[in-house]
Amino acid sequence: xxxxxxxxxxxxxxxxPLYAAAAxxxxxxxxxxxxxxxxxxxFTSVExxxxxxxxxxxxxxxGALSRWAVRGREAAQFLSRITTAPAPRLGVGESACGLxxxxxxxxxxxxxxxxxxxxxxxxxxxxxxxxxxxxxxxxVDALGEDICEAVAAIGVFGPRASEVLSAAGMKxxxxxxxxxxxxxxxxxxxxxxxxxxxxxxxLIFPAADALTIWERLVRRGKAGPIGLDAMETLRxxxxxxxxxxxxxxxxxxxxxxRRTPAExxxxxxxxxxxxxxxxxxxxRYVASRPERRLVTLxxxxxxxxxxxxxxxxxxxxxxxxxxxxxxxxxxVVAFADVARPVGAKDYEIAVPAPGExxxxxxxxxxxxxxxxxxxxxxxxxxxxxx
Amino acid sequence: xxxxxxxPGGGRIEGGIDAIxxxxxxxxxxxxxxxxxAGYNTILLEAGVEIGGAVCARELSPGQNYVDGExxxxxxxxxxxxxxxxxxxxxxxxxRCLDTxxxxxxxxxxxxGGDLQMAAAAFDDEEAGPAFQKFIAEVFEAAAFCRPAFEAxxxxxxxxxxxxRAAPRNLAARLNFFSLAPAQEVxxxxxxxxxxxxxxxxxxxxxSAAAPHEPFSFMTLVRRWAGEVAGLQGACAYPQxxxxxxxTALRRAAQxxxxxxxAATGVASIxxxxxxxxxxxxxxGGQIRAPIIVAAGSARRVFxxxxxxxxxxxxxxxxxxxxxxxxxSGHLHLALKGVARDEKTRGHxxxxxxxxxxxxxxxxxxxxxxxxxxxxxxxxxxxFPDVLDEEIGGDGMQLLSAIAHPxxxxxxxxxxxxAEIETAILANIEKFAPDIEDRIKARALRLASDIAQSTxxxxxxxxxxxxxxxxxxxxxxxxxxxxVSGLYFCGREARIGAGLSCAAGRxxxxxxxxxxxxxxxxx
Numbered sequence: 001x002x003x004x005x006x007x008x009x010x011x012x013x014x015x016x017p018l019y020a021a022a023a024x025x026x027x028x029x030x031x032x033x034x035x036x037x038x039x040x041x042x043f044t045s046v047e048x049x050x051x052x053x054x055x056x057x058x059x060x061x062x063g064a065l066s067r068w069a070v071r072g073r074e075a076a077q078f079l080s081r082i083t084t085a086p087a088p089r090l091g092v093g094e095s096a097c098g099l100x101x102x103x104x105x106x107x108x109x110x111x112x113x114x115x116x117x118x119x120x121x122x123x124x125x126x127x128x129x130x131x132x133x134x135x136x137x138x139x140v141d142a143l144g145e146d147i148c149e150a151v152a153a154i155g156v157f158g159p160r161a162s163e164v165l166s167a168a169g170m171k172x173x174x175x176x177x178x179x180x181x182x183x184x185x186x187x188x189x190x191x192x193x194x195x196x197x198x199x200x201x202x203l204i205f206p207a208a209d210a211l212t213i214w215e216r217l218v219r220r221g222k223a224g225p226i227g228l229d230a231m232e233t234l235r236x237x238x239x240x241x242x243x244x245x246x247x248x249x250x251x252x253x254x255x256x257x258r259r260t261p262a263e264x265x266x267x268x269x270x271x272x273x274x275x276x277x278x279x280x281x282x283x284r285y286v287a288s289r290p291e292r293r294l295v296t297l298x299x300x301x302x303x304x305x306x307x308x309x310x311x312x313x314x315x316x317x318x319x320x321x322x323x324x325x326x327x328x329x330x331x332v333v334a335f336a337d338v339a340r341p342v343g344a345k346d347y348e349i350a351v352p353a354p355g356e357x358x359x360x361x362x363x364x365x366x367x368x369x370x371x372x373x374x375x376x377x378x379x380x381x382x383x384x385x386x
Numbered sequence: 387x388x389x390x391x392x393x394p395g396g397g398r399i400e401g402g403i404d405a406i407x408x409x410x411x412x413x414x415x416x417x418x419x420x421x422x423x424a425g426y427n428t429i430l431l432e433a434g435v436e437i438g439g440a441v442c443a444r445e446l447s448p449g450q451n452y453v454d455g456e457x458x459x460x461x462x463x464x465x466x467x468x469x470x471x472x473x474x475x476x477x478x479x480x481x482r483c484l485d486t487x488x489x490x491x492x493x494x495x496x497x498x499g500g501d502l503q504m505a506a507a508a509f510d511d512e513e514a515g516p517a518f519q520k521f522i523a524e525v526f527e528a529a530a531f532c533r534p535a536f537e538a539x540x541x542x543x544x545x546x547x548x549x550x551r552a553a554p555r556n557l558a559a560r561l562n563f564f565s566l567a568p569a570q571e572v573x574x575x576x577x578x579x580x581x582x583x584x585x586x587x588x589x590x591x592x593x594s595a596a597a598p599h600e601p602f603s604f605m606t607l608v609r610r611w612a613g614e615v616a617g618l619q620g621a622c623a624y625p626q627x628x629x630x631x632x633x634t635a636l637r638r639a640a641q642x643x644x645x646x647x648x649a650a651t652g653v654a655s656i657x658x659x660x661x662x663x664x665x666x667x668x669x670x671g672g673q674i675r676a677p678i679i680v681a682a683g684s685a686r687r688v689f690x691x692x693x694x695x696x697x698x699x700x701x702x703x704x705x706x707x708x709x710x711x712x713x714x715s716g717h718l719h720l721a722l723k724g725v726a727r728d729e730k731t732r733g734h735x736x737x738x739x740x741x742x743x744x745x746x747x748x749x750x751x752x753x754x755x756x757x758x759x760x761x762x763x764x765x766x767x768x769x770f771p772d773v774l775d776e777e778i779g780g781d782g783m784q785l786l787s788a789i790a791h792p793x794x795x796x797x798x799x800x801x802x803x804x805a806e807i808e809t810a811i812l813a814n815i816e817k818f819a820p821d822i823e824d825r826i827k828a829r830a831l832r833l834a835s836d837i838a839q840s841t842x843x844x845x846x847x848x849x850x851x852x853x854x855x856x857x858x859x860x861x862x863x864x865x866x867x868x869x870v871s872g873l874y875f876c877g878r879e880a881r882i883g884a885g886l887s888c889a890a891g892r893x894x895x896x897x898x899x900x901x902x903x904x905x906x907x908x909x
Binding site: 074077078081082102103104132135136138139140276278279280281282284285 | 661690694695696697699700701702703704707868869870871
C-alpha cells in the first residue's frame, strides 16, 4: 500500500502508536505528516534504508493509512460497490488490490481488501473515505468501522521479510494468505502485501501493544526501520503511482486532473468485465479514450524535480509528477504525466535553473507498467473479437 | 407483434419489443409517442389504472369536474406539439394568452396583458414604464437564449455552463447576474418600488422552493418566461378541456403511433445485463425484454427500487436522494353557488388572478413554511375554468381553481393540518374575492400527498422544485441514468421548472433514437 501525499499544512500532527519507537530509532530526526499523523522521513540515511529493504528486510510504520473493518451479511457486495477489488471472490485470508472510482470512472484512490472471515473484511486505503463508506452503506446490510485509532500496523519488506517474522515468532502459513498469531501474548494479524516490487507482510495488532511488537521485530528479527524517503524511491522504481502526487483524486475540489485507471497505468485494477463496482458504467464510456498516460522515466540528470516540463519530439507533452534518485540504477527515476497520443520512448525534461536547457529521459519499464501493457493488449484483443 | 415464450419460473417472457416506457404520465406518453412514431415497437407500462399521471379530471360535485395537477399551461414544449401533431390530436386553446390581474394587500390592483412585451410597451407609468420595457426585453432575450438548457439536461447542448459560455459578452454578464442573484436584487436593479415590482417578485417565487430573496431565485422567472405556449413567449394559456386535454392528445398521439399502452401493469425491476438495459420484470410475474427503456417515474423508485442500491453508483445515489423537500404548493378547487352572467364580470373572471403579498410578508411566508408552519400570507394563482372554457361549466355553479404557495411539505398531513391549510388559502382568496366562503358548495383540497396517492408515487415527487440551478444540476445527473446503456430517464428529477412541459420525455426519446442511430444499441 502506498502512502498518500504529505500534508501541506497541519497544525500538530498526531503520534502513531509506534511514534515513540520510531523517534528513538531516528538518528536523522526528519519528520513529516501524512493524513495528520507524524512519520519519519529518514531514520539513518536514505541509501542505507533503501539497500536494507532491497537486499535484506526493513520495517515501516504503516499507522498513517486509513483502515476499516467491514462487517455484515452483504459486506462483500458493499466492498464491491466501494472499490474495484473483487471482494466476493476472495477466500478467507486472501487479499486483493483495487481502486476507488467515482461515478464517471475517475480515480479517487487506491484500495486493498482482505477477507478475514466470511463476513469480516479489512479495507485499507491511503486516505480516509468515511463519507463515501457512509453513503455506500445505504441500502446494503454492511457496517464499516474506522479502526485507525484502535490498531497499529507495521510493514516488513524485503527478501528476508519471512525470516524476520519467523525470528520474531510469527509464521506465515502461505505466501498469499493472511494469518493470525499470538506474539508475546498480543493478538496479531499478518497479511501479505506488496510494496512496489518488494514482497512484504503487514502486521496489524492492538495499538496498546505497538511497542512490544516493534521491539521484538528489531531485536529478534534484526530488521531496521525505513523512512518515507527511501520508500518513495522504491515506489517510483516499481512504477506505483502515489495518490495526491502522481494523480489527484477525481473529486478533489477544482481539479483539472481527472484520471481514469488506464491513465494512471493501473487498468488491470478496474477491468470492465469484472462484477459490478462503483464507476464501472462511467468507465465504459471513457476507458476507450485515455487522454493522458503516467510513465516511469529514467533521467540523465540529478537536477530534475516535480513540476518540470517533459518534451517529446521537441514539443511539450506533460510534466514530472514525482522523482527520486535511484541508488540501484544510479539515475533519477521519475513519474511523468504525458499526453496519450505521444508513443515516444525518448523524452527530454527541462531542468529548473534558467538557461540550463533540457536533459534526456528514457521510458523505464517497471513490473507494474509491463502488467498494464499486457492487460491493455489482452483487453484490446477481446474487444477486437467482439 | 411481440413474441411470447414461457419462462421456466412460470411467468411469460415477451420479446420482439424495441422499447419499453415505464410510467404513463405526460412525459412518459411523450417519450412513447416519439418512439412509436420512429417505427419502434413500443410498450407503455403504467402501474396505476389511470393514464396521465397527476394531470387528470376528477369529480368535485355531481356533474362538476375539475382538472387535477395543473390548471394552466405555460412551459409546454412547442416542439412536442409540432412533432406529435397535438393540434390534430385534439389540443386547442380556450384562452391563448391570459391577461393577469394582480391584487395587493393594500387593495390596489394591477392588470397586465398576456403578451408581456406589449403590456410593457403600453405600461402607463412615466418612471416604471420604460424600466419595465427594458426589463422585459432583457429578461426575454436571456430566457430565449437559455431555452436549450431548460429542455432536459440529458442532452449535451443543454449544459447550462456551455450555453452561457456561448453567449455574447454583454448577454453573458447579464446571464451571470440573472442566474446567481436573488430575484429581489434583480428587480431592485431594474424597477422602481411599486406594485409592478411586488407582482413580479411574487411571480419569481411562485411554485419554487427558492424564496425571492435567496440566491438563484430569479431563474424561476427566467425559466417560466423561456416557455412559449401558443406561440407567444412568457404567456399562459388555458387549453380547451383543461390541461387534461393535453394529456389526452398525447395519449392519442401515442396510440396513433401504435404504442401498446398497458395500465395496471407495474414494473418490479429493470433487467440489466452487462451494464445494458435488457428489459423489465413485471410485478405480476413475467418479463418483457427490450433494448431501450425510458423511465418516467421518480428517480428513487426507478434507480433505488427497480435497479437496486447495491448496483448504482454512490454519487448518483446521493444526488437523487439528497434533499428532503421542505415546501410544496396546494391546489384548492371550489364549486361556487351562482354563475356570473354579465359580460363585464365575466371579463374580469377570464383573467389569471394573482394575489401578491408584500415583500416582507413573502419572506416571512417562506420562513414559516420551512419551519413547518402554515403561513398566513400566501401567493395565490386562481382561474375560473368554466369562464375560460364554457364547455365545462354547468349545473348553476361556478368553478374556481387556485394554487397557493408556499406551504409546508407534509408527507401525510392529518385532518387538522388540512383544515388549517384550507383556511389559510381561503383567507388569501378572500382578499380578492370577498365573501367567497359563503358561496362554496363543494371543495377539494389537493396537496402533494393527495396527488402522490393517486399516482402511487412518493409525496416528495410533488413537492415544490428547488431552484432552477439546482434542478439543472440534478437533471444532468439523473439524465445520465447512472450510465446504464439503453436506459433513459425523464422522471421528475430530469424536469426543469414547475408545470406541464413534456420536454424531458421528448429529450429522453431523442437520446434513445440518437444512440441507436449512432450504433450504440440496435433496436
